[in-house]
Amino acid sequence: MIRLGVPSKGRLMEQTFDWFAARGVALSRSGSDREYAGRVQGADGVSLVLLSAGEIPRELAAGRIELGVTGTDLVREKLAGWRSDVVEVAPMGFGHADLILAVPECWRDCEDLDDFASIARDFRAAHGFRLRIATKYHRLVRAWLAHHEVADYQLVDSQGATEGTVANQTAEAVADITSSGETLRANNLKILGAEPILQSQATLFANRAALDDVRPFLAQLGVEA
């Protein structure tokens, strides 16, 4: 039996259902809206597991599901050494979002990462502590800033309302997922740099060890791995 993990609610779930429907496989929630059980029609030996999108990377890596739909951002953030455990099978063309670094719009002297590095150094000297970046994407942001050799900063954990941390003075900058940038603008923040930290979209992933088992189903969907 192939267990297919799909986000259990919202637009991500609906668009996933649409994506599979377009490939001849009908996914649906069984019973009431409150029940997290699913049905699969049009494919044999496949069962639907409805999960929180954030838990799908972990379940995939552990082999408790063979296939899963989630954002590339979540896989890369939550699975250290992700390539050893899971395979990116197909980008699905929705759920687009960029992980970006944003600073107050009023910082007119901050246009790129070099400026940011210089400001972080000044800030640390002036305030006696490292400039704070609020985020929930600790590993991705840290690896990206290490790659660009930005020092003099620290990450502070923010699991929600991240854009508000600057105004509340609990952080000087934020690193977060954005699709339109509207929330950032509403909070007087601007995106730094031309390239985002990561471009994410909803993607069909497979557990690496289960790849051979899922290949026929993937062929039916018209995707190759």
Add this chain to the structure above:
Amino acid sequence: MIPKRDKQAIGQRFLQAFREAGAAEVAPDILLPADTLLDLYGEDIRARAYTSTDPLRGEVMLRPDFTVPVVQMHMANGAEPARYCYLGEVFRKQDPGDERPANPRDNEYLQAGFELFAHDPQADAEVFGLFHRLLAPYRLQAITGDSGLLMDAVRALPLSTARRDALLHHLWRPRRFARLLERFSRPAEARDLPATSVPWAGLRGEDEMQARIDRLLADRDAQPLDPAWIARLERLFAVRAPLPATLAELRGLVGEWTDLGPAVLRIEERMAMLSAQGVVPDAILFDASHGRQTMEYYDGFTFTFVAPDRPAWPPVASGGRYDALTAVLGRGGRAIPAVGGIIRPGLVAELEAA
């Protein structure tokens, strides 16, 4: 697999040798408050150290190295000169990035260490001589460096104070350093920073931004750095050879870069002191860039001992002078001359078993 007990026994042997060299044994906590370590090393340490939270003490870390707790202990109640030694586990995690490594590194291993706090010009040679003697049976390659030489070299560049400070700050970040240097070698560009009507937000003050903009404006008049200086820096960074041969090369550089004189003289004097300790200078490599690969707070002599037939191994022993660290940890920025190093008994055990 070598049993932990055997590694422990080898560690005890080094510890005994350190005691005989006049060191008092100390046993710092394994669980350390995270704030000091985070402030010193930034996010790099969070990527490498195991963190946890204590309901009363906040974020704590499993000891990632001994230097910080030993320095703190010395500053709280030590008198100079002081020699300390220790033996215990350190804990380092490895974030593999995209792929899991085939041979993950040890995440828990022993360090046997020796730290010397003294206003004594012989201190570098004393510590290195001791390590050299203890490690002689294992035929390791000793590599030395001098971060002071690199800092003096940058200080001597014909640059504005702001540019010099920026380069000094990023000496340990080679790509950022190279970017700055490249920018300073071009004619300065006028930055257009249009005023905005956006309301001010956040803790960084408007005055702080103005100070930086003033600095950027002042930089507009800066003359490009003569490429000859960049060529000299590159020549200096590339110096790597047996110690006596590099001294000949460094003396040649002093001819066109007189400010390097004092640092080169220090290295020369240190070589004489090492010889007096029975070290053969021709067997020691000097790598001018060595200090750039070590911890940022090593600001003078640095050394590592590596196993030549084990290219994948980390150094079997390493150390150096870290006056800058004592200045950051000390109240009021008071620096205490400090030099020390560690040996990894686990790696020595593997060499003995081979």
